[in-house]
Amino acid sequence: MKILKVLAVLLSYPNINVYKNIDELTEVLKQESLLSKKKIKELLSFIEDYKNKDLLELQERFVATFDRSRIHCLNLFEHIHGESRDRGQAMVDLIDMYAKKNLFIDKKELPDYLPLFLEYLSLCDVQEAITSLGDTVDIIALIGGHLKKNKSPYQIIFFALEELSNIKANQFKVAEAIENSLKEPETLDELDELWQEQEAFSGDSSECSACEINATKN
Template structure:
C-alpha cells in the first residue's frame, strides 16, 4: 500500500526533496485510489499547501505541531504507556517484530514513531496492513482529534488513516480521551510537566504480523 508510504512521508519532518516532488505523491494517491473522494480532495489541498509554503515555515509548523505538544505526539506508545516501564518492553517487542521480517530501523527514531510504523505497514499485504492499522486506530484518531480541535491542517492525514483502517474508531472512547486531556502548555516548564502526566489510554496495541518484502526502513 504505497498510499501509507505517502502519508508517512507527509507526516515526517519536512525535507526539501519532498516539497519539490509533491506531484509524485499525488500520482501515487490517485493511482491506488484507496481514499474516498472528499478525503482525497482534502489531502490534495494539504499537499498543495505543503508544496507552496515557505520551507522554513513548513519546518517550524511541524515542530510547533508535533514537538511542542504531548497531545499531538507521533510516538504511539506515549499515549498508552507514558513513561512507564511497559513502554520500554513494548519498544523492544516492536523492534523485534520489524527485525523478524528483515526490517531494520536506520533512522534516529523510536520504533513506535507513527511515520516509521506507516512505512513498515506500506510493505505489508494490503489487508494485513489495514487490519494492523486498525489495532492502533483509536490512538491515531485521538491525535487526529486534537489536531482537528486545534485547526491544524495535519488533520487531513489522520482522517485518511481512519479511512484506510479495517477497524472503525471507537468515537466515544476517543471523545472521552480528548475531553480529559490536559491543556496545551504555554511555557517550556509547562511542557516538561505535561510530559509527566498520565497516559491517555491503558492497554496495548498489536502490530502487523505479515510482511512479504525484506527491506530496511529508511
Template sequence: MVNIYRILSLLLSYPSAELQAARAEIETALAGDVLTRTIDKKRAARLLEAVCDTDLYDAQERYVLLFDRTRSLSLHLFEHVHGESRDRGQAMVDLAAHYEEAGFNIAARELPDYLPLLLEFMSTRTPEAAAELLEQTGPILAVLRQRLDKRGSVYANAFWVLEALMKHTVDAAAVQPLLEQDEDDPTDLASLDRIWEDEAVTFLGNSGDAACGPDRLRTALRAHQRSVHNPPQTRE
C-alpha cells in the first residue's frame, strides 16, 4: 500500500518532462502494487494518462490554474485551516522537524505541508505510520476531492484513491467547516488578490494547546471546527 503513496506523490507534483518520460515505469509500479484495489489503480492510471497524454505546457497550465492560483485547491495543506500566522510558521517548523527526526531530508525551499512531499514521506514509513498521517489529513483531502469533482478535474482521481486508503470514513462534521470556506476563481485576478491578502492560515487556532509534530494536523482541525461553530461574542 505504501507504494501507492509514492505514485500519487508523483502524479500530484508539477508536470514535467521527466514525469512524462517515467510513464512506463510508473505504470509498471502501479500494476505491481498488489495491496491497492483494482478500481483505485484504474483511477491513478487515468490521471497518469491525462498528465502524460497532454502537451507538457498545457498540462503545466492546468496544474497552475488548479493548485497554484486557486487557494481553495491549494496542495499546501496548512492553507485550509485558519489561524494566526505565527502558529502556521511553528506548525511548519514542527512538521519539518518530524521529517528530520525520521531521517527524511527536504530542501530548504520546500514547504513541509506540500501534499506531494507529505505523500513521499508517507511512502517511506510503515503502513501503520503512513495510515495515521493519512487519517489526520482526511477532512482536507475529502474537501479537495469534492471541489475537484465539481470542476470535473481528473485530479480528483488521486483524492478518491487517498480516501479509499483510509481505514475510517472521513467525519462529515470535520469536513463541513472547510466546505463552508469561500472558493475562488483563478481567472478573477482582482478577487484572487483580495483572497491572498486575507489573514494567514494554519492548522492551529491556539498555539498553547498544540501537540508537536504531525499531531498538529488533528489538533488544528478540531480547533478550526470549534471556531466555526462557536464564533467569538462581540462586545457591546
C-alpha cells in the first residue's frame, strides 16, 4: 500500500529531500484508488499547500503541532500506556513485527512513532495493513479530532487513515477523550507538566478494544 508510505512521509518532519520531490507523492496518490475522490482531493490540496510554503515554515509548523503538544503526539502508545511498564513490552513486540518485514530501526527511534508504523504497514499486504490500521483507529481518530479542533491542516491525513481502516472509531469514546483533555500549554513549564498527566485511553482492553496495536501477529 504505497498510500501509507505517502501518508508516513507527510506526517514526518519536513526535510529538503521530501520538499524537493513532493510531486512524486502526488503521482502515487493519483495511481492508487484506495481512498475516496474527496479524500484524495483533500490530500492533494495539503500537498499543494506544502509546496507553496518555505521549508523552514513547514518545519516550524511541524514542531509546533506535534513536538509541543501531547494531545497531538505521534507516539501511539503515549495515548494508551503513558509511562506504564506495559509500554515497554508493547515496544518490544512492535520491533519484532518490524524485523519480520526487514524493517530495522535505530535504537534512538521509538517503534510506536506513527510515521514509522505506517511505513511498516506499507510493507504488508493490503488486508493485513488495513486490519492492523484498524487496531489503532481510536487513537488515530483522537489525534485527528484534536487537530480538527485546533484547525490544523494535518487533520486531513488522519481522516484519510480513518477511511482506510476496516474498523470505525468509537466516536463516543473519542469525543469524550477530546472533551476531557487538558488545555494546551502556553509555556515550557506547562508543557512539562502536561506530559506528566495520565494517558487519554486506559490500557484496559475492555475499555478500548480497538486502541491497541495488535503486536502478537505471526
